[in-house]
Amino acid sequence: MLVPTLRTAPALRFALSRRTYATAASPNTLVLLEHRDSHLVPATLNAITAARKLGGNVTGLIVGEEGKTDGAVEQAKKLGLPILLRTSPLLAHHTAEPLAPVLASLVKSGGYTHLAAAHTAVGKNVFPRVAGLLEVQQISDVMAISSADTFTRPIYAGNAIATVKSSDEVKIFTVRAASWDAAKEEGSGEVDAKAAEDVGPEQAKWVSEELTISERPDLGSAPSVVSGGRGVKSKESFDSIVLPLADALGAAVGASRAAVDSGYADNSQQVGQTGKVVAPSLYVAVGISGAIQHLAGMKDSKTIVAINKDPDAPIFQVADVGLVADLFEAVPELTKKLEEAKK
Amino acid sequence: MRPTAPSWLKVLVPIKRTVDYAVKIRVGANGVETAGVKHSLNPFCEIAVEEAVRLRERHKKDIENITVVTIGPPKAADVLRTALAMGADSAIHVEVKDGVIVEPLAVARALKAIVGEEKPDIVLMGKQAIDDDASQTGGMLAGMLSWPQANFASKIELDVAGKSVKVAREIDGGLETLSMDLPAVVTTDLRLNEPRYASLPNIMKAKKKPLKKLKPEDLKVDFSPRLETVKVEAPPARKGGAKVESVDEVVAKLKEAGVL
Numbered sequence: 001m002l003v004p005t006l007r008t009a010p011a012l013r014f015a016l017s018r019r020t021y022a023t024a025a026s027p028n029t030l031v032l033l034e035h036r037d038s039h040l041v042p043a044t045l046n047a048i049t050a051a052r053k054l055g056g057n058v059t060g061l062i063v064g065e066e067g068k069t070d071g072a073v074e075q076a077k078k079l080g081l082p083i084l085l086r087t088s089p090l091l092a093h094h095t096a097e098p099l100a101p102v103l104a105s106l107v108k109s110g111g112y113t114h115l116a117a118a119h120t121a122v123g124k125n126v127f128p129r130v131a132g133l134l135e136v137q138q139i140s141d142v143m144a145i146s147s148a149d150t151f152t153r154p155i156y157a158g159n160a161i162a163t164v165k166s167s168d169e170v171k172i173f174t175v176r177a178a179s180w181d182a183a184k185e186e187g188s189g190e191v192d193a194k195a196a197e198d199v200g201p202e203q204a205k206w207v208s209e210e211l212t213i214s215e216r217p218d219l220g221s222a223p224s225v226v227s228g229g230r231g232v233k234s235k236e237s238f239d240s241i242v243l244p245l246a247d248a249l250g251a252a253v254g255a256s257r258a259a260v261d262s263g264y265a266d267n268s269q270q271v272g273q274t275g276k277v278v279a280p281s282l283y284v285a286v287g288i289s290g291a292i293q294h295l296a297g298m299k300d301s302k303t304i305v306a307i308n309k310d311p312d313a314p315i316f317q318v319a320d321v322g323l324v325a326d327l328f329e330a331v332p333e334l335t336k337k338l339e340e341a342k343k
Numbered sequence: 344m345r346p347t348a349p350s351w352l353k354v355l356v357p358i359k360r361t362v363d364y365a366v367k368i369r370v371g372a373n374g375v376e377t378a379g380v381k382h383s384l385n386p387f388c389e390i391a392v393e394e395a396v397r398l399r400e401r402h403k404k405d406i407e408n409i410t411v412v413t414i415g416p417p418k419a420a421d422v423l424r425t426a427l428a429m430g431a432d433s434a435i436h437v438e439v440k441d442g443v444i445v446e447p448l449a450v451a452r453a454l455k456a457i458v459g460e461e462k463p464d465i466v467l468m469g470k471q472a473i474d475d476d477a478s479q480t481g482g483m484l485a486g487m488l489s490w491p492q493a494n495f496a497s498k499i500e501l502d503v504a505g506k507s508v509k510v511a512r513e514i515d516g517g518l519e520t521l522s523m524d525l526p527a528v529v530t531t532d533l534r535l536n537e538p539r540y541a542s543l544p545n546i547m548k549a550k551k552k553p554l555k556k557l558k559p560e561d562l563k564v565d566f567s568p569r570l571e572t573v574k575v576e577a578p579p580a581r582k583g584g585a586k587v588e589s590v591d592e593v594v595a596k597l598k599e600a601g602v603l
Contacts (some may be wrong), residue, residue, distance in 0.1 A: 036516075132487045153429050159367070162572055243364065282602040
């Protein structure tokens with residue numbers, strides 16, 4: 001590896017970095033495979049596809065507490081890429097302080113040119129810390145890759161799409177799940193299991209977590225999503241009108257920020273710039289006006305259906321199918337007709 | 344002046360001036376058009392300033408000072424005044440030339456230098472800026488300082504005597520609670536609080552509060568960008584707007600689109 005040490009004279013350092021650039025060794029990518037409850041987090045599979053787009057080697061990294069990673073490792077092996085398993089009790093919750101130094105050290109020792117993860121809460125939390133440790137300008141929420149150093153990402157809540165070229169020696173990036181297909185099972189990969197090295201201190205003590213338990217599909221990866229907004233008016237009508245429609249479609253349930261702030265739905269269900277970004281085949285917006293912050297989270301959906309009583313609501317500008325109607329009448333009717341159509 | 348007691352905490356709040364969230368941005372030949380467009384304090388930064396002020400309201404005499412800092416063009420002084428009017432005590436403006444883009448890495452380096460000078464006990468900042476949507480600076484700074492971090496905070500409980508902080512943070516699927524010793528970096532999520540409006544008297548008073556100006560050179564920090572913007576485009580437009588008359592037509596359209 002042509003990583004110049006700090007002691008290298010500036011001129012030589014420049015020459016070396018130029019040489020690395022000119023000979024451009026094939027990309028060698030490490031992907032952090034996030035897991036929870038013995039399964040890989042779905043967005044992780046999309047990150048693998050993005051990493052493969054770079055060409056070159058792709059290695060998966062699973063970290064966690066020893067004995068609690070088996071399910072994820074089994075699943076990852078089938079994706080046909082070599083897996084590094086690095087364990088330590090401190091890595092149980094993927095907290096940033098212990099994990100970031102592990103990643104930084106692996107990048108250096110393994111000669112990786114690229115480090116990738118899904119743009120999930122974990123990726124958004126841990127990767128900037130790694131970038132800080134390695135003094136690299138991270139690239140967040142990558143939608144497309146045109147070469148090993150050129151990446152496309154949304155800015156201004158997805159109202160502009162920027163393509164940037166990185167001059168960093170190591171490229172650290174997070175991947176927008178909705179823009180990439182999920183990696184499929186293909187063959188098997190070797191697992192290299194070791195205790196993690198250079199684990200950082202447990203500065204932030206993990207106290208507890210409260211998860212919203214849902215039997216419906218995961219919002220980030222569901223093929224269809226039904227979302228409710230302020231127009232739904234109450235938690236009771238959210239539960240009695242939006243949820244049955246979601247069930248009729250086998251869809252995940254989302255919400256606008258207004259609905260979350262009013263307590264109709266949980267924080268983790270928020271779709272938008274500050275919540276989740278989704279791109280399902282079908283997105284049904286119920287009682288959502290369509291503020292730009294919300295559109296940023298769903299306008300890449302394949303088919304958008306909007307039901308709103310205000311004919312001038314901005315949501316109709318992006319909806320493929322718009323119905324101007326009172327949702328309290330139209331949605332139950334739609335639910336009923338969908339149920340009938342299934343029979 | 345109050346005598347300094349060792350338990351008093353200093354809060355540093357880095358903030359950013361961005362295009363106002365309600366503006367529908369336009370993409371021109373040279374990227375996003377920002378000249379003559381309304382700018383304001385980034386919403387997440389506003390939440391961070393609000394939280395700093397509320398921490399002082401909750402822990403009356405324990406917070407010695409709230410300093411806001413921004414790295415930006417001359418006009419970024421406006422958002423510092425806004426933050427001062429909301430209740431911050433003093434401001435630092437690292438002034439860069441108009442049109443200069445300072446990447447999160449450079450901001451984190453500059454903030455590290457400022458933390459070295461100001462010695463805050465807690466750095467409270469927004470989780471992301473709504474212009475570059477990077478969501479990086481807080482984590483980068485924490486990594487550079489080797490301080491603990493709590494990103495996407497929706498609740499902050501400060502224990503002044505114990506010099507520690509307990510933060511509920513938003514994760515995929517719910518909330519996670521972390522507890523950490525100070526000094527620490529905390530980034531704010533939307534649900535942390537609702538920022539106050541600055542009253543007219545406070546806006547007047549803010550004009551008299553200290554605002555220190557620095558140049559990038561004063562911090563001895565490398566601001567050179569690592570990313571070259573190749574192009575900025577408008578996203579592909581959707582051809583929406585097709586309205587139907589009845590629920591039956593919705594069902595028919597869905598069948599037609601093959602999603603049923």
